Amino acid sequence: MLEIANNRFPRTPYYLMGIGVVLLLVGSYYGLFVAPPERYMGEVQRIMYVHVPTAWNALLAITFAFVCAIAFLMRSDFKWDARMEAAIEVGVLLAFLLCVQGAIWAKPTWGVWWDWDPRLTTTAVLLFAFLGILALRRFVDDPVKRGIWSAVATIIAYVDVPIVYFSVRWWNSLHQLQSSPDTVSSQFHLPLRVNAFGVLFLMTGFIMLRARLASLRHVSEVAPPPMLAEEAGEMA
């Protein structure tokens, strides 16, 4: 049974990840060596070529997890549970990278590692919320309950994201006005877009691989113990 599951999607994730890596290399080369340095922020600004794609894709991964959660609650098909687990894990990883990149960028630009900017704060809250859901999955042994509970928690946490964003924006704007990084001028578009697709392909590949892993684990979880399976085989 494991072989069948393995052969069903033979190479697609690897092709996607290959395309993603190539695109990331091209985009990063262009961003690092070809695109001109930004006038005010200088060379530091080049981190935007990975930072912005990471942000878009982190949001995309979490949104996909939300869609999977709804699909799982409606269909009770464990395929969606596996995809949700994969999307949350990849989304959490991207959100963590996002916070790290943001801190690396903020230190030379704003002079501090962290700022209570709405986007930054929302990413941190999102990171912790979904880390909590991953922890919940670890602690529940029954696969059905694990699926339903983490789907419910995913929906609740996802609905929270815009509320957090607006509340932090409100909260912070009463203290100080944060100058947000300007919109990107046309010279900087190309590496940004290439990298965005690079991360997208890489992420899709990761999610597919991780979802397959989760499906396989689910199969082995609900499979009868080997002794019983043999007996069933003999009886058939």
Next chain:
Amino acid sequence: MIAALRKELLLQWRTRAQFLAVFVFGATALLLFSFAIGPNAADLRKFSAGFLWLGLLLSSTLTLSESFHAEMENRAMEGLLLLPADPRVLYYGKAIANWLQLMVLGIALVPVMVVLYDAGTTKIPMLLVVIALGAAGLSAPGTLYAAMTAQVRSKQTLLPLLLFPLIVPALLASVKATSLLILGDPMGSLGSWLTLLGAFDAIYWALCGLLYGRVVEE
């Protein structure tokens, strides 16, 4: 629903020693927070609203996780689910009971805050509204998550882990609104924070009730 609420309130009344212990815990937390700042009266007064809500938040994890204690004994939950009643009724009964208990706890912690931090306010009715709305924001998702984590190993860790990131907006709005009541509100922004709190409550009271049936089903 009335019957479900009555059951919860009766249960809480019977375990009022527990409530007292949680209150003492919250008051101790308030006492300890002041050591983090030092004995500067102006600073303490400035941060008093935040301390009050953090104290209430920490205490609420005890209240919430305890609220499913009775259901977990002798598989009482299964018995309740066998009743010819919508599980949503059970949820709202428990959530309202938790809300009332957190509200009483919050009101009980206010005098402690006033004494320790010299953070009095004359707008008592408004403060009650803020506490009621804030406690509602804690109770709705808290009750849902408590229903999950009560059945899990290491529930004491998992409930705050799930609940704390989620209630950031409610906490923020409650702290801000309370702080405006204590320190004065020159820009008249109290109303917008109350609106935010109300919106958070409305969303989660509706959403959690909707999803509760799936959480407890067998």
